[in-house]
Amino acid sequence: MIVFLIKGLLRDRSRSLFPVITVTIGVMLTVFLHAWLKGEMGDIARSNANFTTGHVRIMSRAYAENKSQIPNDLALLGVEDLLGQLRLQYPDLQWVKRIRFGGLLDVPDSRGETSTQGPAIGLAIDLLSEESSEVQTLNIEASLVRGQLPSMSGEVLVSDEFAEKLKLQPGGTLTLIGSTMHGSMAMQNFVMAGTVKFGINAMDRGAFLADITDIQQTLDMDDGAGEILGYFQDGIYHDSLSLKIEEDFNRQYTHSGDEYAPVMFALRNQDGLGEYLDLANYISFIAASIFVGAMSIVLWNVGLIGSLRRYGEMGLRLAIGEDKRHVYGSVIIESLIIGIIGSVFGTLLGLAVAYYFQVHGLDIGSMVKNSSMMMSNIIRAEITPVTFIIGFIPGILSTLLGAALAGLGIYKRSTAQLFKELET
Amino acid sequence: MDDSAIIEIRGLCKRFPIGNKQFTALSEVNLTIEKGEFCGLIGPSGSGKTTLLNIIGSLDVPTEGSAIVLGQSILQLTHFQASQLRNKSLGFIFQTYNLLPVYTVYENVEFPLLLLKTPAAKRRKMVLAALEAVDLADKAKSKPAQLSGGESQRVAIARAMVKDPAIVLADEPTANLDAKNSHRILQTMVKLNRDLNTTFIFASHDEKVIGYLRRQISLDDGKVVSDLKIDTPLHSAALAAKDTRMSK
Ligand SMILES: Nc1ncnc2c1ncn2[C@@H]1O[C@H](COP(=O)(O)OP(=O)(O)OP(=O)(O)O)[C@@H](O)[C@H]1O
Numbered sequence: 001m002i003v004f005l006i007k008g009l010l011r012d013r014s015r016s017l018f019p020v021i022t023v024t025i026g027v028m029l030t031v032f033l034h035a036w037l038k039g040e041m042g043d044i045a046r047s048n049a050n051f052t053t054g055h056v057r058i059m060s061r062a063y064a065e066n067k068s069q070i071p072n073d074l075a076l077l078g079v080e081d082l083l084g085q086l087r088l089q090y091p092d093l094q095w096v097k098r099i100r101f102g103g104l105l106d107v108p109d110s111r112g113e114t115s116t117q118g119p120a121i122g123l124a125i126d127l128l129s130e131e132s133s134e135v136q137t138l139n140i141e142a143s144l145v146r147g148q149l150p151s152m153s154g155e156v157l158v159s160d161e162f163a164e165k166l167k168l169q170p171g172g173t174l175t176l177i178g179s180t181m182h183g184s185m186a187m188q189n190f191v192m193a194g195t196v197k198f199g200i201n202a203m204d205r206g207a208f209l210a211d212i213t214d215i216q217q218t219l220d221m222d223d224g225a226g227e228i229l230g231y232f233q234d235g236i237y238h239d240s241l242s243l244k245i246e247e248d249f250n251r252q253y254t255h256s257g258d259e260y261a262p263v264m265f266a267l268r269n270q271d272g273l274g275e276y277l278d279l280a281n282y283i284s285f286i287a288a289s290i291f292v293g294a295m296s297i298v299l300w301n302v303g304l305i306g307s308l309r310r311y312g313e314m315g316l317r318l319a320i321g322e323d324k325r326h327v328y329g330s331v332i333i334e335s336l337i338i339g340i341i342g343s344v345f346g347t348l349l350g351l352a353v354a355y356y357f358q359v360h361g362l363d364i365g366s367m368v369k370n371s372s373m374m375m376s377n378i379i380r381a382e383i384t385p386v387t388f389i390i391g392f393i394p395g396i397l398s399t400l401l402g403a404a405l406a407g408l409g410i411y412k413r414s415t416a417q418l419f420k421e422l423e424t
Numbered sequence: 425m426d427d428s429a430i431i432e433i434r435g436l437c438k439r440f441p442i443g444n445k446q447f448t449a450l451s452e453v454n455l456t457i458e459k460g461e462f463c464g465l466i467g468p469s470g471s472g473k474t475t476l477l478n479i480i481g482s483l484d485v486p487t488e489g490s491a492i493v494l495g496q497s498i499l500q501l502t503h504f505q506a507s508q509l510r511n512k513s514l515g516f517i518f519q520t521y522n523l524l525p526v527y528t529v530y531e532n533v534e535f536p537l538l539l540l541k542t543p544a545a546k547r548r549k550m551v552l553a554a555l556e557a558v559d560l561a562d563k564a565k566s567k568p569a570q571l572s573g574g575e576s577q578r579v580a581i582a583r584a585m586v587k588d589p590a591i592v593l594a595d596e597p598t599a600n601l602d603a604k605n606s607h608r609i610l611q612t613m614v615k616l617n618r619d620l621n622t623t624f625i626f627a628s629h630d631e632k633v634i635g636y637l638r639r640q641i642s643l644d645d646g647k648v649v650s651d652l653k654i655d656t657p658l659h660s661a662a663l664a665a666k667d668t669r670m671s672k
């Protein structure tokens with residue numbers, strides 16, 4: 001019987017080809033849209049997490065209040081103790097300390113006099129220790145353009161664009177001029193081991209990456225750090241879990257009046273990222289819903305037209321002795337077959353397009369040239385396990401819904417009525 | 425009840441709602457049809473022939489009275505039981521042949537057997553035999569669109585006959601056929617009636633059909649107005665046999 005139905009489906013193009021093509025196109029769009037949103041939204045969240053916010057971020061209360069000014073005079077102290085405590089208390093996260101700082105990079109000529117100069121966006125991370133995850137978190141190895149990674153104290157990385165402006169070659173010397181935690185002037189010579197390009201305009205204009213131990217010395221921040229970031233071990237931001245951790249951590253300090261007491265922020269509660277995450281979810285949800293709705297209407301109509309044309313056939317099948325439920329069931333099965341085939345093709349095509357944009361990406365660098373947003377210049381689609389199945393929801397649901405509604409006509413009409421329509 | 429009666433209709437009325445009024449299509453119909461009859465409901469257009477045939481075929485239900493077909497009361501059948509009755513025991517032939525256009529002749533005839541879940545080997549034998557009986561074995565692989573009207577109606581007959589039903593119901597089977605083809609399919613049916621003792625009930629006002637009937641049940645305005653037994657129909661089976669030979 002099923003063979004019989006499939007034969008009919010294959011031979012009647014208006015019953016198979018057209019609906020399958022409709023489903024395929026729709027599913028393809030859904031799959032691609034999903035991968036694209038995932039890629040774009042994910043990238044923004046990830047870039048922010050990696051460079052700025054962590055999955056959770058701890059600062060001193062005072063620092064947090066003025067964090068846009070990077071007030072290192074208000075930085076956390078006793079950081080090693082705090083880190084030890086955090087690692088014990090929240091082993092699900094990887095904890096790292098960072099110092100952000102501003103300063104002037106000064107490149108001397110052979111006589112020791114300034115040849116070029118420029119303002120730097122400084123980031124001090126654990127670059128050197130064996131167990132450090134930072135090189136991986138910031139994807140430094142892949143971002144290296146010239147030279148190599150720092151391998152010893154006193155070596156730093158500079159963004160490629162910035163290094164070029166400073167006319168600095170790998171191996172060259174530069175001087176960081178900044179201010180210590182206590183407000184006095186700091187000056188320290190470094191060797192540029194290599195240059196990097198993150199593909200994020202906000203970083204590539206003037207990044208200066210140094211080992212945190214060096215910077216603690218330079219800025220006189222012994223056992224101090226501007227921020228402590230926590231990252232989930234699996235590299236994925238878990239929204240509700242991070243909020244729970246945030247609440248749990250901050251509870252310990254609610255009664256402290258110390259303005260230097262540490263305070264934790266989940267990614268959601270920083271820089272408007274919460275709204276952003278919600279928006280991302282809404283957009284995906286709404287896009288998917290609109291799509292399911294629109295597709296259902298289209299396919300319902302396709303189904304209706306098909307079924308109207310087929311009321312004669314239905315009547316005949318009923319006359320020959322097929323049960324109503326069986327006829328209805330076969331309409332549903334047909335729609336399922338169409339839905340599945342269309343979804344499979346659509347998913348494959350959608351994945352193909354998404355894959356192309358995952359590999360090649362779309363360069364929007366010129367559009368975000370002056371943006372300080374943590375956002376990659378190249379937007380890439382991102383294929384996740386969900387990408388493989390998301391298309392099946394609208395694909396199958398809409399065909400099923402369409403057929404179910406159209407097929408109701410079979411039930412509404414009496415057998416004799418269908419039969420009459422067969423005669424006309 | 426007579427043992428050989430396969431259809432018993434008593435006091436049957438059928439009314440259709442039209443707006444807020446009732447239209448009476450059949451009133452007080454009493455009818456007994458026995459196994460092996462070759463009979464027809466005749467009468468002018470609108471007299472209720474199709475309505476009565478549909479009730480006998482369990483496609484519709486009486487408003488009043490009873491219709492008992494093969495021992496089952498049409499009024500009391502569930503949808504499922506009605507479909508079972510049609511599936512196992514009734515064959516339909518329509519004015520417009522109603523073949524499924526995407527399937528071949530063979531597949532069209534095979535369809536009722538698929539519903540009956542007949543095993544494949546047996547199915548094949550039965551389909552070929554039915555096509556043989558209507559002289560269409562060579563068109564098994566054709567699509568309905570490639571057939572003439574007469575051939576299409578013969579496929580429909582094969583489809584109705586393939587499961588060897590107790591009763592075949594034929595509503596205006598010749599309305600779309602020319603004289604030659606009408607005679608041909610009627611002769612085929614006479615022959616099947618004689619060979620298999622299948623009961624045939626027609627609904628028609630076509631003189632050619634009436635000429636083959638051995639019982640003429642006349643309807644007018646929803647009532648049976650006469651019921652005639654014809655011992656020697658105008659077109660006898662012998663003539664039919666000769667005609668078939670001639671037309672070859
Ligand atoms: N579903 C329906 N609703 C309302 N009236 C109906 C319905 N079916 C049939 N009728 C009416 O019942 C009467 C008998 O119809 P029926 O189809 O049985 O006639 P018939 O004898 O088969 O005519 P014909 O020779 O034209 O086929 C007609 O007047 C018709 O209009």
Ligand SMILES: [Mg+2]
Nearest residue numbers: 473474475627
């Ligand atoms: Mg009629």
